[in-house]
Amino acid sequence: MTINTRRASQRRLAGLLGLALALQPAAGLAAIGTESAATTSTSEELQLAQRRGGGGGSRGGSRSGSRSSSRSSSRSRSSSRSSSRSRSSSRSSSRSGGRTGFSNYSGSRSGSRSSNRSSSRQTTRSNRQGQARTNSTNRQSNRQSTRSNRQGQARTNSTNRQNNRQSTRSDRQNQVRNNSSNRQNNRTDRVNSRQNNRTDRVNDRSKTRRDAINNWDRYGKGWYSGNNWYNNRPWNSGWYGGSYYNNWGWYPGRAAAWGVASLATFGVINSLVNTAQSNEVSYIVVPDSEYSLYYPSVTATGDVVTFEADDGDSTARFYADCRQGTINGGTPGNANEAQLLNAACQVAFGQ
Numbered sequence: 001m002t003i004n005t006r007r008a009s010q011r012r013l014a015g016l017l018g019l020a021l022a023l024q025p026a027a028g029l030a031a032i033g034t035e036s037a038a039t040t041s042t043s044e045e046l047q048l049a050q051r052r053g054g055g056g057g058s059r060g061g062s063r064s065g066s067r068s069s070s071r072s073s074s075r076s077r078s079s080s081r082s083s084s085r086s087r088s089s090s091r092s093s094s095r096s097g098g099r100t101g102f103s104n105y106s107g108s109r110s111g112s113r114s115s116n117r118s119s120s121r122q123t124t125r126s127n128r129q130g131q132a133r134t135n136s137t138n139r140q141s142n143r144q145s146t147r148s149n150r151q152g153q154a155r156t157n158s159t160n161r162q163n164n165r166q167s168t169r170s171d172r173q174n175q176v177r178n179n180s181s182n183r184q185n186n187r188t189d190r191v192n193s194r195q196n197n198r199t200d201r202v203n204d205r206s207k208t209r210r211d212a213i214n215n216w217d218r219y220g221k222g223w224y225s226g227n228n229w230y231n232n233r234p235w236n237s238g239w240y241g242g243s244y245y246n247n248w249g250w251y252p253g254r255a256a257a258w259g260v261a262s263l264a265t266f267g268v269i270n271s272l273v274n275t276a277q278s279n280e281v282s283y284i285v286v287p288d289s290e291y292s293l294y295y296p297s298v299t300a301t302g303d304v305v306t307f308e309a310d311d312g313d314s315t316a317r318f319y320a321d322c323r324q325g326t327i328n329g330g331t332p333g334n335a336n337e338a339q340l341l342n343a344a345c346q347v348a349f350g351q
Helices: 002-023 025-052 055-095 104-213 251-258 266-278 335-349
Strands: 292-301 304-310 315-321
Touching (some): 266 335, 292 335, 304 335
Antiparallel strands (some): 304 315
């Protein structure tokens, strides 16, 4: 009964010890002290029982007691180990922050770390959100700037194209005008060149014709062949002069319209005839006209004279009334005919 009682007592102590270790480290330490006291009292009871019993009983009791004692010691060691493990577990639990909630220090450290992590997460989240807003703002600004640049470049390109088109159109129009002007100038030059060539050919033909008909002996020797030819004229002469052509009714108005200030005098015509005689030339060039007068051909009947003249294209025979101021039956049509009429009258009747 004593051994069983001790075993039961030990079991109860072990259970109490486990419970104390599970509840609090200080309670575990108290249970360890109680177990040591119980173990000591149990050893004393075993020694008293051995003294009371006999020899065989003593041996049996001694053996039984020693076995019980060894078992108790073994259980005591086991309990000690369990207590150590409980203490180690308690310390480990205390270090890791304690799930039981009995360690204020571990809990505060765990709460601080959790608070730091939460604050760090919030800061990171806030930074990310701020960075996202900044990136969005930057992208929007970049898009707007890019759009503005593209629109500005498009306007610039459009303006440049318009300017280029206007410049090209202006250049083309100028080129067209220049080409037209050049063509007109070329046509004018060709016309002038043809006209000049025609004039030159006419002059050449006239000169050739004059040379052909300008035979000094063609008219024979007559009143015109001497130095005093004006005194050798076989008709009534010496009465024509400036007073007559100024009395022609048509002369003042038409002369002003033609720009003719005066007609050639007898002195000018006399000098031309004398020079032609000296050079054995049968014509004189009428002053301020296109005609050449063949002075040996001049003949007079009353106030009417006939003569031959060359207008540069052909030689023609004319008749004129020196008192009335007509040629071929009418008034002169231009300044050339007026000068020819006056020259023929000067040769025939001049003084």
